[in-house]
């Protein structure tokens with residue numbers, strides 16, 4: 001892989017994406033890439049403050065969406081674009097596909113509004129590679145229940161996650177050149193083997 005790649009990790013809560021970020025970062029470092037790992041919402045001091053609000057306060061759907069994009073604007077300006085300009089690889093735990101999946105698919109905000117915001121905030125920038133960790137809802141839910149206290153999104157009902165997952169899969173079909181779907185029902189070591197193959201082949 002040449003340097004300066006923008007890689008995003010996506011999937012419904014509990015799909016297992018956070019489990020694999022350090023592993024993929026290490027694979028890339030072993031081949032000599034400089035890697036910045038970051039996340040959304042968040043990734044900057046202001047973004048982390050917005051994250052606290054958006055994950056824990058009830059708010060209007062459009063407010064929620066605008067805060068996701070506000071966090072993203074700051075993230076692009078302070079972290080993502082400078083790192084890519086230096087030639088570093090950036091791995092982000094979620095990016096704009098998450099807004100389409102959660103606020104669009106899950107909460108039903110019109111996709112045209114999201115497209116307008118995307119055009120405003122990052123008209124030229126898209127991930128080079130998006131790893132979509134895909135699992136049935138019941139598997140994700142069982143993993144979450146076993147692992148942590150749930151935030152506002154993680155407490156949503158099954159239909160919300162079914163719609164969120166469906167929008168992720170729709171986008172994967174729409175942008176097949178950058179999406180890779182990872183079957184996350186497998187064991188962690190099986191998934192790591194696939195990730196190694198995928199990263200080695202890039």
Ligand SMILES: Nc1ncnc2c1ncn2[C@@H]1O[C@H](COP(=O)(O)OP(=O)(O)O)[C@@H](O)[C@H]1O
Pocket residue numbers: 011012013014015016017018019020133143144146147184185186187188191
């Ligand atoms: N392939 C897997 N098999 C079994 N458990 C897993 C697997 N991947 C992740 N987990 C566990 O499921 C929980 C949620 O994983 P996490 O990576 O935090 O998900 P996400 O970041 O997608 O919300 C964690 O406790 C993690 O250890």
Ligand SMILES: Cc1cn([C@H]2C[C@H](O)[C@@H](COP(=O)(O)OP(=O)(O)O)O2)c(=O)[nH]c1=O
Pocket residue numbers: 013018039040041055068093094095096098099100102103151153154
């Ligand atoms: C980036 C983004 C995240 N989210 C949601 C998805 C997650 O439920 C939540 C936080 O994501 P995440 O960092 O995956 O949570 P955790 O650290 O608990 O694994 O924010 C949106 O609804 N829209 C967005 O645009």
